[in-house]
Amino acid sequence: MPEGHTIHRAARDQRPMLVGQALDIASPQGRFAEGADLLDGQTCTGIDAYGKHLLYRFAGGAVLHVHLGLFGQFRTSKRPAAEPRGAVRVRMMSSSHVVDINGPTICEVLDEAGVLALTSRIGPDVLRADADPERAWQRIAKSRTAIGQLLMDQSVIAGIGNIYRSEILWRQRLHPQVQGKSVTREKYDSIWRDAVNLLEIGVKNNAIITVDGVKKSRSRYGERVNIFGKPFCPACATDIRKFEIANRRVFACETCQPPAPLADVPT
């Protein structure tokens, strides 16, 4: 699944392609034909990311809401437009560029009330300048749920996905199964700062880089990580433990991140 930095990067890349222009909007695949008809010809006034949600704003007040989910993807190109590849749900064309969206989980038109309802369901997004970290702290400080699960819950805190989750907790020397309410305020502030720092690096490089002071790798996604998918800890050489929280793989070094006492393990 794309993590938050991917969506903010897409917003950043697509703004100069689309914003300020009247767009030709169609649904080559047909499943978004009605929405495309509604938006076709309108001027795009802004593109905004909230966690993993992307909002394209239009002059008439309508907003196109897209969530890529597990398999969705964006494809951008210059005009002239090539034939749509695969099932293109929505194609947006400015005078210069083509943006295709394939396989999103959500692709819908919202009004202002719908946008407000959506953004109030999403926790503070570590990549947004207007994010309020206090909102996430209020949820975490009261919760018996594992911090490793809370960091992935987009209604608590937005933008952190599966890889960042394991990496941030390792960097903060906190075991993923520690309950939210056992996390100190100081540790939470440190998690928030590290998440902002790492996701900003992710947006800039368009790759997940959680090792300090390195450039992206030459692998397909350019990732550079400490423990996610790794056999042993780069700090202490202990074998990395792999397990699941809420059906998603999580990694931890139980020397650097001592497990919680039994009483603290979430039920």
Ligand SMILES: [Zn+2]
């Ligand atoms: Zn270690």
